[in-house]
Amino acid sequence: MSNKSKAISITRRLEFDAGHRIPNHDGQCKHLHGHRYAIEVTLTGVIANHPGQADDGMLLDFGDIKRLTNQYVVEPWDHAFLVAKEDVALVAFLNSLPDHKTVVMDSVPTVENLGNAAFAILEPIFAKAFAGSLQLTSLRLYETPNCWVDITQS
Secondary structure: OOHHHOOEEEEEEEEEEEEEOOOOOOOHHHOOEEEEEEEEEEEEEOOOOOOOOOOOOOOOOHHHHHHHHHHHHHHHHOOEEEEEOOOHHHHHHHHHOOOOOEEEEOOOOOHHHHHHHHHHHHHHHHHHOHHHOOEEEEEEEEEEOOEEEEEEOO
C-alpha cells in the first residue's frame, strides 16, 4: 500500500502566556487575568516520497510548523494583553503604559474568538507555504489544562 494515496495529519503544540478579560462576563473573567495558553496546530497532506532528501517520509518537519506558528501567533501574543477593541477604557489604559505589549482584537478575547483568530491567521500561511501541499485542518487552543476550543476546517 502506497503512502502517497493517504492523507496524513501531524500536530505541533506550542505554549504562551497572555492576559485578557471578558468585559461583560458575569463572573470572575470580567477581571484582568492571564492564562498559560497552549496551541495545537494540525496540518494534513501527503507524505513526501523524496528518497535521499531531508524530507523523505515526512509530511513536514515539526520545526517548520513551530517556526511559522511562533512567527504569526505565539510571538505576537506571548506576554501580551489581548483586549477587545470595544473595551475602550481598557484599550486607552493599556495604550497609556510605556512599551506595553497590547494586542487589540476585533472581538472579545474568549478562547473561542482567539481560536478563530489564530486559525484565520495561520490558514493562509500554511496554504501558501510548502508549494500548497499542506492544509491547516484543525487548531486546538487551551485556555487552561481543562478548557479548550477546537477549530476545524469546514
